[in-house]
Amino acid sequence: MVSTQAAQAEQTSVESAEQATVEFEAKAIRQASRRGFLMALPAYGYLVLFFAIPLMIVVVYSFATRTSSGGTALSGWNLDAYRKLGEPIVRDILFRSIWIALLTTVLCLIIAYPFSYYLATRSERVRNVLLVFVMIPFWSNFLVRNYAWRVLLGNDGPVSQVTSAIGLGETRILFTPLAVIIGLVYGFLPFMILPLYAAIERIDWRLVEASRDLYASGFESFRRVVLPLSMPGVVAGSILVFVPSLGAYVTPEILGGAKTTLLGSYVVVQFLTARNWPVGASLSFVLMSVMLVTTLIYFRSGGRTL
Amino acid sequence: MSSTQQMRGTTKWALNLNAVLVYLFFYAPIFLLVVYSFSNDNLVGRWGGFTFNWYREFAANDEVQTALSVSIKVAIISTLVSVVLGTLAALALERATFRGQRIFDALLYLPIIIPDVTMAVMMLLFFTQGINLLDSWFGIRLSKGVTTVTLSHIAFSISFVSIVVRARLDGMNQKLEEAAQDLYASRLQAFRYVTLPQIMPGIAGGALLALTLSLDDVVITQFVAGPGSTTLPVYVFGLIRRGVSPLINAVSVVMLAISVSLVLLSLILQRTRSGADAA
Numbered sequence: 001m002v003s004t005q006a007a008q009a010e011q012t013s014v015e016s017a018e019q020a021t022v023e024f025e026a027k028a029i030r031q032a033s034r035r036g037f038l039m040a041l042p043a044y045g046y047l048v049l050f051f052a053i054p055l056m057i058v059v060v061y062s063f064a065t066r067t068s069s070g071g072t073a074l075s076g077w078n079l080d081a082y083r084k085l086g087e088p089i090v091r092d093i094l095f096r097s098i099w100i101a102l103l104t105t106v107l108c109l110i111i112a113y114p115f116s117y118y119l120a121t122r123s124e125r126v127r128n129v130l131l132v133f134v135m136i137p138f139w140s141n142f143l144v145r146n147y148a149w150r151v152l153l154g155n156d157g158p159v160s161q162v163t164s165a166i167g168l169g170e171t172r173i174l175f176t177p178l179a180v181i182i183g184l185v186y187g188f189l190p191f192m193i194l195p196l197y198a199a200i201e202r203i204d205w206r207l208v209e210a211s212r213d214l215y216a217s218g219f220e221s222f223r224r225v226v227l228p229l230s231m232p233g234v235v236a237g238s239i240l241v242f243v244p245s246l247g248a249y250v251t252p253e254i255l256g257g258a259k260t261t262l263l264g265s266y267v268v269v270q271f272l273t274a275r276n277w278p279v280g281a282s283l284s285f286v287l288m289s290v291m292l293v294t295t296l297i298y299f300r301s302g303g304r305t306l
Numbered sequence: 307m308s309s310t311q312q313m314r315g316t317t318k319w320a321l322n323l324n325a326v327l328v329y330l331f332f333y334a335p336i337f338l339l340v341v342y343s344f345s346n347d348n349l350v351g352r353w354g355g356f357t358f359n360w361y362r363e364f365a366a367n368d369e370v371q372t373a374l375s376v377s378i379k380v381a382i383i384s385t386l387v388s389v390v391l392g393t394l395a396a397l398a399l400e401r402a403t404f405r406g407q408r409i410f411d412a413l414l415y416l417p418i419i420i421p422d423v424t425m426a427v428m429m430l431l432f433f434t435q436g437i438n439l440l441d442s443w444f445g446i447r448l449s450k451g452v453t454t455v456t457l458s459h460i461a462f463s464i465s466f467v468s469i470v471v472r473a474r475l476d477g478m479n480q481k482l483e484e485a486a487q488d489l490y491a492s493r494l495q496a497f498r499y500v501t502l503p504q505i506m507p508g509i510a511g512g513a514l515l516a517l518t519l520s521l522d523d524v525v526i527t528q529f530v531a532g533p534g535s536t537t538l539p540v541y542v543f544g545l546i547r548r549g550v551s552p553l554i555n556a557v558s559v560v561m562l563a564i565s566v567s568l569v570l571l572s573l574i575l576q577r578t579r580s581g582a583d584a585a
Contacts, residue, residue, distance in 0.1 A: 050429075
């Protein structure tokens with residue numbers, strides 16, 4: 001009897017001690033959680049006020065009505081602005097933007113793939129030096145890099161001087177879609193090189209050797225081993241180039257002409273010149289949604305390096 | 307690496323050629339721009355003998371100098387604020403779990419993937435329309451100017467800073483902080499003497515990134531800048547659209563020099579970081 005009582009007493013004390021530990025832990029977790037929240041709070045609050053709320057205002061304005069005086073009436077909510085996106089003028093700009101962004105992406109891929117392969121197959125020391133020289137243009141002022149092409153492609157500029165000197169006649173590239181594409185490729189090529197390089201560099205070269213041992217030709221082992229293994233880099237690079245090309249504004253403004261209006265410029269014109277805010281708002285919302293969806297698909301498909 | 311040895315001669319040759327062409331593509335335009343900035347000719351792309359005139363004009367031009375000082379002011383303030391907020395956010399996300407964490411994480415990613423133009427539109431509508439609500443509710447007035455530009459730059463810089471700092475925290479050994487606390491360091495002491503020194507390269511990298519982004523931004527700034535708050539890139543962009551001039555060459559080279567020195571600085575920082583890791 002005595003021993004069972006003692007055992008019972010012992011058991012209760014153990015239970016209460018366990019309970020105390022659980023409570024203590026719960027309290028510690030609550031405290032840690034509060035601390036974490038407090039640390040996040042300044043940035044959280046800032047982004048809600050200066051990012052989330054502005055974003056909501058854009059959504060609200062995209063359903064608003066444009067008054068005859070060029071103002072915006074926050075009443076009579078409608079889908080007119082979105083319907084206007086289906087009109088021929090806007091549709092042409094939309095298709096042109098997609099076409100130019102796609103072409104830019106493909107060109108970047110064609111140039112960057114062999115280049116990244118070259119980088120990834122150098123010795124580590126050489127590779128690090130070569131990478132630095134990719135990073136420098138990557139971080140250099142984007143506006144200036146576009147302006148450089150304005151100088152190069154100008155009427156009496158060096159490109160034209162060279163072509164006329166070798167008898168090809170003066171070139172008139174500036175203000176054409178070609179000039180815009182050159183500028184975009186120049187601006188976004190590093191976005192393609194870096195993820196591609198990261199993907200190719202990770203490849204286990206013993207797999208390539210194995211394929212060669214199994215009598216694959218050089219091309220075959222590239223097509224069936226290297227290329228599939230570098231696909232994550234191809235996808236990441238393509239998204240990183242396509243997305244900003246689609247919303248490009250600075251490059252077409254500097255290198256493009258009147259006939260190469262792209263989505264970005266169209267949005268800006270709606271706000272600063274045409275004063276049709278609902279259309280500008282709806283278009284920029286659509287633009288953002290396209291990018292969000294692309295990014296989400298990428299993350300869902302298991303991509304990490306963005 | 308034996309695969310490279312197995313590569314056929316032509317493939318190897320083509321890869322080498324492509325690499326040379328890529329570097330030529332990257333650097334020839336920049337190089338020529340620097341050369342033409344010293345050219346004594348009124349046309350931007352023609353060599354007319356050596357001169358420093360355009361740089362003299364750069365130094366003497368009041369509008370350019372004002373724009374440059376606005377740029378620097380905005381860049382420094384927005385970097386300081388976004389480094390503090392971004393680092394705290396990174397610590398909160400990497401070292402704690404709290405309610406609403408996932409929403410915060412998503413909110414932090416958005417400014418990175420959102421197109422410039424969309425963000426510009428957002429800020430314009432907020433500072434011209436949304437601010438009216440704040441005015442009627444709290445009596446806060448804000449007209450487009452240096453403040454709105456700085457506030458917008460902070461809004462996109464926080465995310466970039468926090469990504470860089472998070473990457474650093476992610477690779478860091480959390481046991482060291484625990485050890486410090488086991489040795490009776492207070493939470494603050496453990497942060498001050500253990501965590502902070504270790505994430506410092508990340509914070510410095512984030513700060514340089516924020517500086518670069520602020521000094522580069524054209525689109526967003528153009529939408530929220532008022533009279534007197536034009537930054538250098540916005541001023542140059544305006545000039546280019548009206549027509550090119552050799553002065554722009556000189557200003558561009560100065561801007562390029564600033565961004566290249568920032569890149570080199572961050573690369574040097576990375577180098578010392580990997581050196582410290584090895585030791």
